[in-house]
Amino acid sequence: MIDPHGRVARVARVARVARVAHRVRAAQAGGLADRLPPTGDPSRGARDEGRAILEFIFLGILLLIPLTYLVLTAARLQAASFSASLAGREAGRAFVTAPSDSEGYARARAAAALAFSDFSFDSEAQVSVSCDGTPCLRPDGSVTSTARIEVQLPLVPDFIAAHVPASVTISSTHVASVDRFVAR
Numbered sequence: 001m002i003d004p005h006g007r008v009a010r011v012a013r014v015a016r017v018a019r020v021a022h023r024v025r026a027a028q029a030g031g032l033a034d035r036l037p038p039t040g041d042p043s044r045g046a047r048d049e050g051r052a053i054l055e056f057i058f059l060g061i062l063l064l065i066p067l068t069y070l071v072l073t074a075a076r077l078q079a080a081s082f083s084a085s086l087a088g089r090e091a092g093r094a095f096v097t098a099p100s101d102s103e104g105y106a107r108a109r110a111a112a113a114l115a116f117s118d119f120s121f122d123s124e125a126q127v128s129v130s131c132d133g134t135p136c137l138r139p140d141g142s143v144t145s146t147a148r149i150e151v152q153l154p155l156v157p158d159f160i161a162a163h164v165p166a167s168v169t170i171s172s173t174h175v176a177s178v179d180r181f182v183a184r
Contacts, residue, residue: 087147092145095176096179108145130146136178139180146174147171147174
């Protein structure tokens with residue numbers, strides 16, 4: 001059973017704390033009102049007029065430019081990683097489905113070129129194909145295709161690029177197996 005006297009004592013303490021908090025808030029509000037200029041003061045509006053919008057525009061542009069550059073760079077690097085992955089995989093698949101080694105190399109280069117051109121990496125991309133033995137298309141053989149893209153960072157001037165790295169290399173390696181039961 002709850003003691004009724006204990007409950008009354010708790011309610012009395014809460015009421016005392018609430019009265020003290022009310023007095024403190026009233027004292028703070030009264031002191032603050034004394035420090036503010038009167039509402040009809042003409043110098044108050046003239047002093048702050050138009051500054052907030054200038055600060056907002058200036059800080060907005062100051063923060064928006066690096067953020068835009070970061071998004072452009074991240075998008076270009078992500079496109080390069082997708083392109084390298086796709087080019088390596090398709091080059092390996094094209095090579096192992098070819099009837100001969102010489103045709104396999106040509107098919108691998110063509111498949112990689114298509115993957116690179118899908119993401120606009122024509123000139124700065126390359127693919128290499130290597131085999132684990134001779135001939136490459138023997139049963140259970142492995143063909144390793146490596147795609148490499150040199151991504152130029154956007155909007156880097158030449159005078160800065162001469163002193164710091166202005167490109168990132170993205171590469172992807174894919175290992176394809178030659179079928180065991182395919183007649184060539």
